Amino acid sequence: MMDWRNLLVSPNTPILHTLEIIDKNARQIALVADENDRLLGTVTDGDIRRGLLKGKALQDPISMIMNSFPTVASPYETRENILALMKIKKIHQIPIVDEEGRIIHVEVLNELLRPKRKDNWVVLMAGGLGTRLHPLTHDCPKPLLKVGNKPLLETILQSFIDQGFHRFYISVKYKAEMIREYFGDGSKWGISIRYLQEQDSLGTAGALSLLPEIPAEPFFVMNGDLLTKVNFEQLLDFHKAYQAQATMCVREYDHQVPYGVVRLDKHRLTSIEEKPTQRFFVNAGIYVLSPDVLDTIPHNQYFDMPSLFDNLMKTNLETIAFPIREYWLDIGRIADYERANIEFAEVFG
Structure with missing residues (x-):
């Protein structure tokens, strides 16, 4: 200064x-x-x-x-x-x-x-095979697929950087060398990047067992195939305000039944609802975890986030949901990837 x-x-x-x-x-x-x-x-x-x-x-x-x-x-x-x-x-x-x-x-x-510098870790999950995006991922890992003018994972990284976060871990497996070569140690962005190398697929929670130490503060975990405008600082404040052990971001999902739904009482017809819309909250693939949660994750074994949250709920630890109202897109299929490229310029400038 x-x-x-x-x-x-x-x-x-x-x-x-x-x-x-x-x-x-x-x-x-x-x-x-x-x-x-x-x-x-x-x-x-x-x-x-x-x-x-x-x-x-x-x-x-x-x-x-x-x-x-x-x-x-x-x-x-x-x-x-x-x-x-x-x-x-x-x-x-x-x-x-x-x-x-x-x-x-x-x-x-x-x-x-300028955003205040925040020391909370960010763990980005980038080890998946991306099979649903074949043939695009035959020669390129999904996190390096270009959306707009840069790799998907770089947009995720930049979103955190813009909000003051600077300590990153990236979990890698499929074509890990390509991801390491592109992002390096993070100095290109003025941040620190370290890698969690999965030998076998460990799932969205299992890779956390590879962290070399326990963080001092709550940390983020995010799937490396998402585009979102979530305010991560607000998410972190929400987690702290409720003194939660684990916070899951959730997104409202509407599903319209394409038929008239009939309700019965035994053989008697009681109502007919034409093409009703059902609303659910779905897992958005973004989490904040308190450091103590790492003690509940088996070492170097496959373990996914739903299983982690199930275990935490069974032991009555505070698990909460953070509803996402901002832009959010899970790029899991070719159609999602095409949509992301159409919307990118408008959403991310």
Whole structure:
């Protein structure tokens, strides 16, 4: 993070030198202060342009064009309040000052909007054979099939990165070397990627037994063949709020019976409902698990997520459902893959 002292100028600093300071720093602002770091004013590129249009010279002191009554905030203001103030005032920078007007820090809109870095692990399941997508997966593992202009798994990865997550494990088996070669150690994205190598198919939960250590916080598990706009931070908060051991994302699924449904009482007909729609919640393939859950997973054996949740429910551990309202698509069949490529640009830009 840039030291705000690099933004300081005195009231007598020439406009030209102040402009050079603004151009050099990413925050696009200079702070005019006295010898005790008390804020006297602020200067942006726009202030300088307006001053020059009014006839000021580049050698004039910056005090002649500075904003002498800048918007400031106290160090006790919340991030949300500062963002709201920026929106109301239509500004991108706010100096933070103490009770005596001394500069403590500078908040910048882009930095405030940047997602907070989160240490929760993300485990992506990418070891499946993708048999239902043959012949597309004969020579390419399903997670590397291109949807839009990049592999499916990269879109999943980027969705987590955009929300501040940076510690990833990818479970691999089928054509694992291709996935390892493409994603490497994650440095291309500024993240960490490690791999869980399945020798035999271990299922959606069994691969978790290969984790080299127990995480300190709840972690995500997600199938590597999904496209979604789920807010993962909200999902994590939901899991924590209910103090759950395991959270399963669920999606509402409608099924219309193509016939008139007849209900009987023995041989008597009691009602006829024409082509009724039945609604269910289905497993969406995205989970948050607390670290203790790993102790219940058999080591290096096939074990799927439904079995894990069944076991947890039988022992009365807190298992909850998080309904997904956002875009979600399971790419399990050729028709799903074709639909994903049609919808990708609109949904993911």
